[in-house]
Amino acid sequence: MITAHTANLLFVSSSLFNGQSKSREIAGEFVAGWMRSNPGGRVIERALAPSNIPHLSSETLAALGKTPEARTRDEQAAVAFADSLIAEAEAADTIVIAAPMYNFTIPTTLKAWIDHIARAGRTFRYTAQGPEGLLKNKTVVVVVSRGGFYTGNAATSAMNHQEPYLRTVLGFLGLTDVTFIEVEGQAMGPDVAAKGLEAARAAAASLTRLPLAA
Numbered sequence: 001m002i003t004a005h006t007a008n009l010l011f012v013s014s015s016l017f018n019g020q021s022k023s024r025e026i027a028g029e030f031v032a033g034w035m036r037s038n039p040g041g042r043v044i045e046r047a048l049a050p051s052n053i054p055h056l057s058s059e060t061l062a063a064l065g066k067t068p069e070a071r072t073r074d075e076q077a078a079v080a081f082a083d084s085l086i087a088e089a090e091a092a093d094t095i096v097i098a099a100p101m102y103n104f105t106i107p108t109t110l111k112a113w114i115d116h117i118a119r120a121g122r123t124f125r126y127t128a129q130g131p132e133g134l135l136k137n138k139t140v141v142v143v144v145s146r147g148g149f150y151t152g153n154a155a156t157s158a159m160n161h162q163e164p165y166l167r168t169v170l171g172f173l174g175l176t177d178v179t180f181i182e183v184e185g186q187a188m189g190p191d192v193a194a195k196g197l198e199a200a201r202a203a204a205a206s207l208t209r210l211p212l213a214a
């Protein structure tokens, strides 16, 4: 039996600014455009916060190495949580990540999400030819937001451990079709911030091939 494939989008956001987040706002506009081009498509949002994503703990890491029967109830729950994050990533054709820059890199919640989904034998494996990412054939859009400017300037681009890190770890997992949208200058006064937001909005709109809102 041939069934039509339902398009799946996983939307991972990680700002501490809730409704004020610029990365989430621009990523949300991309997601809205994607929904218009994929009627019937499914969107799952993982809004990461310290209250809903723990660090990967030594207990969870040990539990992952045990057989299901040998796990305690808490260990079963921790493994089930990590499994559900991996299943969401595996099921998605498109992954959208909203990632603010915090202290020159990504939020710790987003790092915790990566620590949970990067699992040997499931999302990557080591072969005689080196590591192989197993999250294949997916499109990834990452909206990165920053208070300052890190593009087009050798001194500040060397301080950017957000975008290069994400490109490395996503590539390691097999996610090589990655487009970055930058929201820069958000801490440099209202005029500079507004310009940075508009440039990102235009980039998100052109990615979904939508006319810009008037």
Ligand SMILES: Cc1cc2nc3c(=O)[nH]c(=O)nc-3n(C[C@H](O)[C@H](O)[C@H](O)COP(=O)(O)O)c2cc1C
Binding pocket: 015, 016, 017, 020, 021, 022, 023, 024, 099, 100, 101, 102, 103, 104, 105, 145, 146, 147, 148, 149, 186, 187
């Ligand atoms: C804890 C914290 C650390 C930050 N560190 C940096 C930084 O290292 N470099 C920078 O340019 N902006 C920094 N900022 C500013 C944010 O990157 C900026 O406000 C961005 O718009 C946040 O993304 P959001 O609007 O999606 O929450 C920091 C903000 C916070 C709250």
